[in-house]
Amino acid sequence: MRLQLNQLAKSFDGKVVLDGITADFDEARAIVFIGPSGGGKSTLLRIIAGLETPDSGTIALDGESVEFSNEETLRAHRRRLGVVFQSFNLFPHLTALENITLPLEKVHGHTPGEARDIASETLKRFQLGEHAGKKPAELSGGQKQRVAIARAIAVKPRVLLFDEPTSSLDPEMTAEVLEVIEELKREGRDFVLVTHEMGFARRVGDVVALLANGRIVETGTAEQVFTAPNSAQCRDFLARVLRY
Numbered sequence: 001m002r003l004q005l006n007q008l009a010k011s012f013d014g015k016v017v018l019d020g021i022t023a024d025f026d027e028a029r030a031i032v033f034i035g036p037s038g039g040g041k042s043t044l045l046r047i048i049a050g051l052e053t054p055d056s057g058t059i060a061l062d063g064e065s066v067e068f069s070n071e072e073t074l075r076a077h078r079r080r081l082g083v084v085f086q087s088f089n090l091f092p093h094l095t096a097l098e099n100i101t102l103p104l105e106k107v108h109g110h111t112p113g114e115a116r117d118i119a120s121e122t123l124k125r126f127q128l129g130e131h132a133g134k135k136p137a138e139l140s141g142g143q144k145q146r147v148a149i150a151r152a153i154a155v156k157p158r159v160l161l162f163d164e165p166t167s168s169l170d171p172e173m174t175a176e177v178l179e180v181i182e183e184l185k186r187e188g189r190d191f192v193l194v195t196h197e198m199g200f201a202r203r204v205g206d207v208v209a210l211l212a213n214g215r216i217v218e219t220g221t222a223e224q225v226f227t228a229p230n231s232a233q234c235r236d237f238l239a240r241v242l243r244y
């Protein structure tokens, strides 16, 4: 994918959260954002997802710029994406299967029959076939997140966006979800990932960018960023998070 971010700025209640983000990620299959809590990662991801409007600046995906003021092009942009959040965001009153059929029908225009077929196939693919009829409360955290990933994949997105997909999971479930993401990478799917799992960031990231205080402080290959960071801020961040 090519993802261009041009002078993105965003403030909430007078507090600057994104302070002019500019980057051109070209031919990157996996773009990984790391950085301290509160640095603006989720806000940036939500803007990339077309779920939040920047105060100024533009983004373009594969050369197509996103018009935030035009609801129709914004919807078209969102349809190209599959988004996975930290907190799963599954509908509690719907089964795993229904959580997947809903966007297929309502957003992507599939008939109920088609949506059902796609959803069951996708659940099987993620070893969730036997859980199709369960509601989120009857699933483990890892299973819930795999359903959320299945839902994101089912719509055949151009790009997947993950915002800390494992941060509410215990280590075993974290491993289960990271394995799925790594498998998607092997399949050649493009994604943008925000994560606190530094080992994983290094392993799957084609490009790693450190976002702190609303700015991209460092960007490079995973190898570069983790072994020879240019900025003191990045060195400090890595020293802090890799200490234990």
Ligand SMILES: Nc1ncnc2c1ncn2[C@@H]1O[C@H](COP(=O)(O)OP(=O)(O)O)[C@@H](O)[C@H]1O
Pocket (backbone or CB within 6 Å): 012, 013, 017, 035, 036, 037, 038, 039, 040, 041, 042, 043, 044
């Ligand atoms: N909808 C919102 N309203 C007000 N403040 C927000 C909102 N979203 C994020 N913020 C603030 O923006 C800052 C950056 O948040 P966030 O993008 O979630 O950072 P990160 O994901 O890196 O932890 C935080 O101080 C947060 O409180």
Ligand SMILES: [Mg+2]
Pocket (backbone or CB within 6 Å): 041, 042, 043, 164
């Ligand atoms: Mg966040």
